[in-house]
Amino acid sequence: MRSAATMGLATALVLAASSPAVKAAEMRGVTATEIRIGQTMPYSGPVSAFGALGRGEAGYFKMLNERGGINGRRIVLISLDDGYTPPKTVEQTRRLVESDEVALIFSSIGTAHNSAIAKYLQSKNIPQLFVGSGASKFADVAQYPQATVGVQAPFxxxxxxxxxxxxxxxxxxxxxxxxxxxxxxxxxxxxxxxxxxxxxxxxxxxxxxxxxxxxxxxxxxxxxxxxxxxxxxxxxxxxxxxxxxxxxxxxxxxxxxxxxxxxxxxxxxxxxxxxxxxxxxxxxYVKDPDDPAWADDAGVKGWRAFMTKYVPDGDPHDTNYVNAYNSAMTLEAVLKACGDDLSTENILKQAFAIHDLELPMLLPGIRINTSPTDHVPVDQMQFMRFNGKTWQRFGALQTGN
Missing domain, CATH: 3.40.50.2300 (Response regulator)
Known part of the structure; x- marks a missing residue:
């Protein structure tokens, strides 16, 4: 009887250890009901115009949460102001990692700023995804193994x-x-x-x-x-x-x-x-909502509806909000692909395995692709010329790689 009871207890412990709640407890920034992600944004300072990216991403995750989140978990975005100064970026990123215990850093703005936090994030085994920069250096897998270039063609x-x-x-x-x-x-x-x-x-x-x-x-x-x-x-x-x-x-x-x-x-x-x-x-590389060519485009109509409901104070002529929409949608695809395994290892695995992802606000023909040796989501662009009122695209897609 004593042996049978012991076996029964052992079986119960094994089952408990494999339950989703326990697995979630083992994954940084993840609980059974939420996924915490962090970022820094220049809400103040010389490039505060880029703060639109953070506001747009916050709006996207709000929309996503209203629709049930990702695999039943809501997204908690913690977006902190760094004033576009690298030392402040480091300070705020440490807070996100050590106090808020986020699962990953997403879309933080600035080339020098992301460079300043990269080694720290690597030491803490924190993914640095879709950085708010088109700097080609973040495509160097040896130097930045846990980072990806932003959802834009590199500078x-x-x-x-x-x-x-x-x-x-x-x-x-x-x-x-x-x-x-x-x-x-x-x-x-x-x-x-x-x-x-x-x-x-x-x-x-x-x-x-x-x-x-x-x-x-x-x-x-x-x-x-x-x-x-x-x-x-x-x-x-x-x-x-x-x-x-x-x-x-x-x-x-x-x-x-x-x-x-x-x-x-x-x-x-x-x-x-x-x-x-x-x-x-x-x-x-993105659709300009002010371009008459997209007047009846389903993707642009969807983006406008998103802006009206979730970012009502945002300037609908500011394409930063389009970039925010694209970046958040790409991260959504990565986290969905992770399923219930939101460990750092699986997040990185899925981030580096995107295949022909189409986004409604990218130009037709441009798709998101990554691999373990290619951390550049977008490598195509199309020329455009300003006509005094708006930008007019011309020519075929060009690849700069």
């Missing part, structure tokens, strides 16, 4: 496309570049070097700015004096608007390329002056 790929296009029009073109003095800006320079090769030093004049600078007028005057026929603006919204406006005011009309991070009409093109931006080139 280096983008710059390669600009250089190729400019050289097709003028093989002897000289380039001028205004870039942010950090890894974000340097990624564009690397892309130009990839195409220009040994000619780079002789045909490129560069100027940089710090995110704390009040203005960049003197840099633009210097770049005009170089005689460059091509102008690349590798800048965040505030400084992109200044660059466009100053070039226009001093009568400089080179072939101009604008970073895809600064194409927003309400926060860049309008402040710069719509006439000043007419003719500027950039590249797109």
């Amino acid at each position: 280096r790929y983008e710059a390669r496309l600009y250089a190729r296009y400019a050289l097709e029009k003028n093989p002897n073109a000289k380039f001028a570049v205004i870039s942010q003095n950090d890894d974000y800006g340097r990624d564009y320079l690397l892309g130009l070097k990839d195409v220009l090769g040994e000619k780079y030093d002789s045909v490129v004049t560069g100027a940089t700015y710090e995110v704390t600078d009040p203005a960049i007028d003197s840099q633009i005057v210097k770049l005009k004096a170089s005689g460059a026929e091509v102008f690349v603006i590798a800048a965040t919204p505030k400084f992109a608007a200044q660059a466009i406006r100053k070039a226009y005011e001093i009568g400089w009309r080179p072939m101009t390329f604008l970073s895809s991070t600064a194409v927003w009409i309400s926060t860049v093109m309008q402040p710069a002056g719509l006439e000043a931006g007419t003719g500027i080139l950039s590249a797109a």
Whole structure:
């Protein structure tokens, strides 16, 4: 009798240990009813316009939770302000990991900022997914084994496309570049070097700015004096608007390329002056809700309905909200694929095994793909030109890898 009772108790303990509730207790940031994820956002500071990404992602997860969450678990997004300063990013990320005990870090903004927290997250075995940056460095699997580039084409790929296009029009073109003095800006320079090769030093004049600078007028005057026929603006919204406006005011009309991070009409093109931006080139990977071509598109209609209900205070002309929608939808697909196994190992396994994921707000033909050796979700873009009112796409999809 004593032996049978002991066996019965042992069986009960084994069954209890394999129950979903116990498994959840063993997975960081996961309970039987919720999944906690964390991020840092520049809700204040020089690039506070990017705070729209966090607000859009919060709205998406609110919608998702109203629909039952993911596999019965609600998503708890803890989004903290870092003012776009790397030391604050580190401080807030430590809080997310050590106090809030999140399962993963998702879509934190900034190249230098994600670089600053990468080793710490690796030491804590925390996934760093779909970083809020298109820096190609995060595709380096050896250096960033637990990270993926954001749901956007990498900056280096983008710059390669600009250089190729400019050289097709003028093989002897000289380039001028205004870039942010950090890894974000340097990624564009690397892309130009990839195409220009040994000619780079002789045909490129560069100027940089710090995110704390009040203005960049003197840099633009210097770049005009170089005689460059091509102008690349590798800048965040505030400084992109200044660059466009100053070039226009001093009568400089080179072939101009604008970073895809600064194409927003309400926060860049309008402040710069719509006439000043007419003719500027950039590249797109998402649908622009203001583009008449998408007036009857089901994906855009769905996004507009989402904005109306879940982000009612958001600017429907700000494509940051489109990027937020895409990023949150991609993470949703990863977590769904995890099923009930939300361990770090399985989250990373699923994040690096996305195959031909179609998102309703990506341009037709662009799909999300990752693998254990490819941590770049998007590598295609399409050229577009600003016509004084909106962006007009042209040509076929281009690959910058």
